[in-house]
Amino acid sequence: MAQIAVIGAGWAGLAAAVTATQAGHRVSVFEAARTLGGRARSLEVALPEGGTALLDNGQHILIGAYGRTLALMRTVGVEPAQVLHALPLTLRFPDGTGLALPAWPAPLDAAWGIARARGWDARDKASLLRAALRWRLAGFQCAPDQTVLALCDGLAPRVLRELVEPLCVAALNTPAARASGQVFLRVLRDSLFGPGDGAWGSSWLLLPHAPLGELLPQAAARWLAARGQVLATGHRVASLAQDGPSGWRVDGQPFDAVLLACPPWEAQRLLAPLPCAAAWRALAQGLAHEPIATVYASSRRRLPLPLLALRDGPDAPAQYVFDRGQLGGPQGLLAFVASASRGAREAVERQVLAQAHALGWTDVRALQTVVEKRATFACLPGLRRPPVRVAPGLLACGDYVEGPYPATLEGAVRSAEAAAALLP
Structure with a gap:
């Protein structure tokens, strides 16, 4: 049983703490704010x-x-x-135009939704169907330096404006002219052709x-407390230091491993005195x-x-x-x-x-x-994100850490579970 410190109690930190607890570790979570949830609170x-x-x-x-x-x-x-x-993917505008998918299995739902889209003419719909077929035949892959806008070359302007751009900014929080085409295609693949969850299709909203506090943070805190884990709110970690070849001290307390689940700027602050983290910090500093x-x-x-x-x-x-x-x-x-x-x-x-x-x-x-x-x-083409491993016994997780997803709750949770799986 290892003693694990998790720095940050946003969705990534709480996911990491729960996963580490399930693996049998003793966990202490440190959160600077009084409220749990990070940027989803x-x-x-x-x-x-x-x-x-x-x-x-x-x-x-x-x-x-x-x-x-x-x-x-x-x-x-x-x-x-x-x-x-829950409702099937719907992007309706106040005037009633736009896309609404039926509650059908994929890809029939998307095909019918496109065919019945309001306000689009036959050329608009055909351009989207051609683009979707092209993306699927390419295995939802494109050049790493390609933007979403370049990916949509040949798409009808109205479809670009009323479907692709709203989806892109919702999923990647980056305008299509600057956003990564590769990450956007991964989102499309998993949302339009993924397995879904029980009665919900993968693209359902x-x-x-x-x-948001009731969706995960409060329940996770109760779950951890019921298992004897420590959750310290209002505690901004001041120091992180190595303790032997792979051990660490968090504000002087010894731990076998540390999971950094705080924002990248907070992680950089804690890692600044550590020469072993210089490469990781350089990648984190490169994020816009x-x-x-x-x-x-x-x-x-x-x-x-x-x-x-x-x-x-x-x-x-x-x-x-x-x-x-x-x-x-x-x-x-x-x-x-x-x-x-x-x-x-x-x-x-x-x-x-x-x-x-x-x-x-x-x-x-x-x-x-x-x-x-x-x-x-900013989910930009060719972006290099900091990796999960920082140093022996020191791992990072969060929606910004290296992975296939943009900055989403799912990206944060998956990152946390991947990091927790690497614990000693």
């Missing part, structure tokens, strides 16, 4: 009629292909069907109708980051679906709007999501409100805007 938002609502620091979308995340939720006692609103802004707003409007796609542009930054009243939140609460957004919080908020008013939603009023300035790493 809950917060309070003031309501116009008084009182507050427990919402999230940003809107997350899971999909049926998130097999490891869904399995982890079940392990710690959360039944996904009770906290997630799973929208949280409970606060993308922001996500979420504008919570009040409105008397009920959307036709819990989630609608929006047409974004230079002065219209939001790509999606969620009707929180249909997802377990207060009625009349909307959440506008502007991925890869730029500019100050106040400017983004003004632009999102103008975007809503231009749709005729003139009663929309901002309540609170949350900006995660370093929400994800």
